[in-house]
Amino acid sequence: MKTTASVRKAAxxxxxxxxxxxxxxxxxxxxxxxxxxxxxxxxxxxLVAEVGRAIVGVVTFYDYGDRxxxxxxxxxxxxxxxxxxxxxxxxxxxxxxNRANAPRIFVLxxxxxxxxxxxxxxxxxxxxxxxxxxxxxxCPRQDSCNEVALEYTGT
Ligand SMILES: CC(C)(COP(=O)(O)OP(=O)(O)OC[C@H]1O[C@@H](n2cnc3c(N)ncnc32)[C@H](O)[C@@H]1OP(=O)(O)O)[C@@H](O)C(=O)NCCC(=O)NCCS
Numbered sequence: 001m002k003t004t005a006s007v008r009k010a011a012x013x014x015x016x017x018x019x020x021x022x023x024x025x026x027x028x029x030x031x032x033x034x035x036x037x038x039x040x041x042x043x044x045x046x047l048v049a050e051v052g053r054a055i056v057g058v059v060t061f062y063d064y065g066d067r068x069x070x071x072x073x074x075x076x077x078x079x080x081x082x083x084x085x086x087x088x089x090x091x092x093x094x095x096x097x098n099r100a101n102a103p104r105i106f107v108l109x110x111x112x113x114x115x116x117x118x119x120x121x122x123x124x125x126x127x128x129x130x131x132x133x134x135x136x137x138x139c140p141r142q143d144s145c146n147e148v149a150l151e152y153t154g155t
Contacts, residue, residue, distance in 0.1 A: 001083060002083055002084040003051055003056075003080065003083035003084060003085060004051075005049040005050060005051050005056060005057065005083075005084075005085045005088055006049070006050050006051075007047055007048070007049050007050075007088050007089055007092040008047065008048060008050065009044075009046070009047060009048075010043050010046035010047060010048045010058070011043075012040075012043065014046075014048050014055050015036060015039050015040055015043065016036070017048070017054075017055035017058075018034075018039050018046060018048065018055065018058045019034065019035075019036050019039055021055070021056075021057065021058055021075045021076070021077055022034050022039075022058065022073050022075050024075070024078060025075050030110060031073060031075060032072075032073070034073060042060065045060045045061055045063075046058060046059070046060045046073075047059050047060070047089055047092055047093055047096070049076070049085050049088055049089050051080070051085075054077075055077075056076065056077040056080045056085055057074075057075065057076040057077060057080070057085045057086060057088075057089050058073060058074070058075055058089070059071065059072075059073065059074040059075075059089040059090060059092075059093050060072050060073045060093075061093060061097065061105075064129070064131070064132070066129075067101055067102070067103040067104060068103060068104050068106075068129070069097050069103045069104070069105050069106075070105075070106055070107065070108070070132070071090065071093065071105065071106070071107040072107075074086060074089060074090060074107075076089075086114060087114075087117070087118055090115075090118050091118065094119075094152060104151065104152075105151065105152040106123070106128060106149060106150065106151045106152070107120065107149070107150050108132075108147050108148070108149050109147060109148060109150065110146055110147060110148070112148040112150060115150045116150070119152055119153060119154050120150035120151060120152050120153065121150060121151060121153045122148055122149070122150050123149050123150060123151045124149070125149045127149075127151075128149060
């Protein structure tokens with residue numbers, strides 16, 4: 001069943017909810033962890049989804065400059081999955097980024113199916129600038145990594 005969630009820019013009072021939702025996935029190794037301080041410093045780049053007065057999802061991005069942006073920390077409350085909230089957040093973020101300067105938008109993720117449904121296509125990691133994948137060389141999972149790179153190509 002779809003839920004009507006409203007998506008808006010995050011405000012300081014959302015920080016704890018954002019932290020809680022991201023942590024529920026970073027503890028499983030699905031997302032990178034984010035500290036309260038890190039969220040606070042970058043709050044301007046976060047969007048949240050709200051149902052009633054409850055924060056049920058979050059998304060942000062990293063700006064590499066050169067019109068290259070990475071979708072980061074997209075997470076939906078585990079009790080609210082498969083109701084369209086992740087798609088609503090992602091679409092709102094893409095609209096916002098496209099309003100700015102039509103950048104190249106990519107993601108590194110284990111949830112490739114979700115991103116494909118939302119207009120992303122799988123790309124070769126090598127097509128991304130070296131600064132993005134150079135850290136892979138130091139990662140213990142480099143030989144068994146299931147993360148996939150996808151780029152927004154439109155629906
Ligand atoms: C990925 C995630 C954000 C999806 O949120 P959601 O609100 O459940 O997504 P939606 O309801 O908008 O899903 C839209 C469609 O994507 C597909 N989809 C959703 N989650 C999926 C998943 N984990 N794997 C594959 N396909 C998925 C489904 O086909 C779904 O449509 P359907 O329910 O009609 O079949 C959520 O599962 C999540 O928080 N995952 C953990 C964190 C993560 O992996 N984030 C992405 C990396 S930044």
